[in-house]
Amino acid sequence: MRVLILGGYGNFGQIIAQHLHKIAGIQLIIAGRNLVKAQQFAGKINAEAIQLDANQTDLANILKQQQINLLISTAGPFQGQNYAVAKAAIEANSHYIDLADGREFVCGINILHEQAQQQNVLVCAGASSVPGLSSAVINELLPAFSELRIIEIGISTSEKIPGKSTIEGMLAYCGKPIKQWVDGVWQNRFGWQNLSTHQFSEPVGKRSVAACDVPDLSLFPEYYKGVNTVTFSAGTGLKLTHYGTWFFSWLIRFGIIRKPQKYAAILHKNSLILERFGDGNSGMYIQLTGLDKNKKPLKLSWELIASANDGVNIPCLSSVALTRKLLTDKLVARGAMSSMGLLTLDEYLAELAGLRITTKLHELYPFS
Ligand SMILES: NC(=O)c1ccc[n+]([C@@H]2O[C@H](COP(=O)([O-])OP(=O)(O)OC[C@H]3O[C@@H](n4cnc5c(N)ncnc54)[C@H](OP(=O)(O)O)[C@@H]3O)[C@@H](O)[C@H]2O)c1
Numbered sequence: 135m136r137v138l139i140l141g142g143y144g145n146f147g148q149i150i151a152q153h154l155h156k157i158a159g160i161q162l163i164i165a166g167r168n169l170v171k172a173q174q175f176a177g178k179i180n181a182e183a184i185q186l187d188a189n190q191t192d193l194a195n196i197l198k199q200q201q202i203n204l205l206i207s208t209a210g211p212f213q214g215q216n217y218a219v220a221k222a223a224i225e226a227n228s229h230y231i232d233l234a235d236g237r238e239f240v241c242g243i244n245i246l247h248e249q250a251q252q253q254n255v256l257v258c259a260g261a262s263s264v265p266g267l268s269s270a271v272i273n274e275l276l277p278a279f280s281e282l283r284i285i286e287i288g289i290s291t292s293e294k295i296p297g298k299s300t301i302e303g304m305l306a307y308c309g310k311p312i313k314q315w316v317d318g319v320w321q322n323r324f325g326w327q328n329l330s331t332h333q334f335s336e337p338v339g340k341r342s343v344a345a346c347d348v349p350d351l352s353l354f355p356e357y358y359k360g361v362n363t364v365t366f367s368a369g370t371g372l373k374l375t376h377y378g379t380w381f382f383s384w385l386i387r388f389g390i391i392r393k394p395q396k397y398a399a400i401l402h403k404n405s406l407i408l409e410r411f412g413d414g415n416s417g418m419y420i421q422l423t424g425l426d427k428n429k430k431p432l433k434l435s436w437e438l439i440a441s442a443n444d445g446v447n448i449p450c451l452s453s454v455a456l457t458r459k460l461l462t463d464k465l466v467a468r469g470a471m472s473s474m475g476l477l478t479l480d481e482y483l484a485e486l487a488g489l490r491i492t493t494k495l496h497e498l499y500p501f502s
Contacts, residue, residue: 135461136201138163138228140188140219141208143175145297146233146450150206153447153454153485155179159461163200166209188219197226204229204460206453210299211395212236212259213306220246220257220470229255229460231453231473233262235303240265240349246470257470258456263289263418264348264366266452266473267482271420271436272358274479275495279432284363284423285354288332290341293372293412294443295405298398305394305401307347308379309386314345315355318362326383330367334417335439335494341417342376343367344383353474372412375405416445433498440491451485452477458485 137154141147142164154160162181164172169185176183186196188209197205205223212234223230224246234240243259250257260266268287276282295301307325314323323345333340346368354364370376382401385391418438426432440448455477459465467476483493 135159135203135457136161136163137204137206137457138165138184138186138197138200138202139206139208140165140186141210141299142166142181143168143171144208144299145446146300147208148175149447149450150208150453151175151179151181153450154457155181157458157461160457163202193219193222194225197222197228202226202228204231204457206457207232208299210234210236211303211306212239213303215239217243217246220259221249224249224253224255224257227253227255230257231261231456232259233449233453234259235262235264235300235348236306237347237349237352240472241352243470243472249470251469254468256460256465256468258473258476259471260349261452261456261473261476262449263452265350265353266477267418267448268350268420269353269474270477270479270482272354272422273475275420275422275434275436276358278426278434279422279424280427280429282358282361282422282424284421285358285361286363286365286421286423287350287419288343288367289418290332290334290338290343290369290371290416292414292416292440292443292445293370293375293409294446295375295402295409296446298402301402302395302398304346304379305398308394309383309391312345312347312351314351314366315362315364324383324387326379327387328367329380332367332419334419335437337413337441338371338415338417338439341369341371342373343369344376344380349472353472357474371416372408374408374411414441414443416440416443416448418448435496435498436493437496438491438493440489442490444489444491447486447489447491451482455481455485
């Protein structure tokens with residue numbers, strides 16, 4: 135299987151490539167706008183390298199010439215991006231998977247459904263922590279509930295700063311209104327505001343998290359019928375970065391900063407300097423509240439704890455697990471869809487082997 139990673143030398147692209155490199159039967163092609171960077175990284179993992187811009191008009195032809203079977207795109211930000219790359223993949227008869235966290239982008243991908251079905255390919259958006267892993271956890275825990283009412287998801291990263299694309303994506307909604315489904319009505323929260331705290335297990339401990347915009351906020355109220363609240367919050371383990379972003383969100387909200395994405399490069403550079411002050415720990419939680427089979431209150435809290443900065447693998451492993459499934463013909467879905475429900479939790483967790491990452495399920499009954 136010839137797998138091209140667009141953005142393959144970027145932050146998450148490199149991690150995906152390193153995982154896929156270990157799977158027999160995959161020939162990797164590292165692509166991006168900078169050929170030197172692509173070649174340098176490809177050389178380390180015995181991959182091929184090509185220069186490719188997501189916006190070039192002959193993308194489909196190049197994918198055909200390169201005989202690509204699967205294109206994985208990390209070339210964000212996906213907020214405001216069109217579907218040109220996915221369309222080119224379909225035209226070239228190649229499967230397509232991306233790491234998109236843009237709400238509109240992921241929720242609108244089904245516009246390509248018919249085209250993808252006609253070509254017998256899978257087009258999958260949002261193969262990452264959300265909604266890839268988050269939906270896998272919910273689907274695993276769902277049978278314990280007769281009624282599911284509340285879904286609360288949160289992530290606190292370590293000090294490791296993601297790539298510029300991730301920061302640009304976050305700045306697209308930072309300080310701006312975000313619609314969240316709360317108590318059965320759409321309510322406004324503000325990007326990187328509405329701070330709350332979450333008590334993770336040790337060694338992560340108590341962390342502050344803020345409202346963030348993700349596809350799950352639209353997908354889950356629609357898919358998990360009867361759910362009256364879906365929230366998502368995130369933050370970083372480094373207080374200075376976390377509260378600094380919160381402060382920045384107010385400058386955007388007050389209209390003092392009008393084009394926040396302009397600041398992505400400088401924020402990225404400065405945040406990297408602060409990485410040395412972190413503890414390497416990160417966590418994710420998914421809390422489900424509702425009624426159990428006997429109509430008694432039930433609250434389940436699934437938690438993932440990562441140390442030694444291994445948490446950076448988490449957004450990458452949905453795409454790795456999906457690639458493995460495609461390679462072994464275990465993923466038969468064709469058409470265009472979000473990553474919701476394409477992986478079981480076990481399939482995702484199998485990719486964690488060798489990493490300093492543990493998961494736990496806490497049963498909080500009655501409510502706490
Ligand atoms: N759903 C989730 O849970 C989740 C979580 C975290 C991150 N993400 C997504 O992951 C994406 C990647 O994040 P990252 O931290 O890896 O960012 P990154 O380090 O900036 O990587 C982006 C890569 O894409 C390449 N690229 C950008 N524009 C391109 C274009 N027009 N054509 C070809 N290549 C292009 C970049 O290289 P060049 O600029 O040199 O071309 C770079 O290699 C983010 O955009 C974010 O949306 C999703």
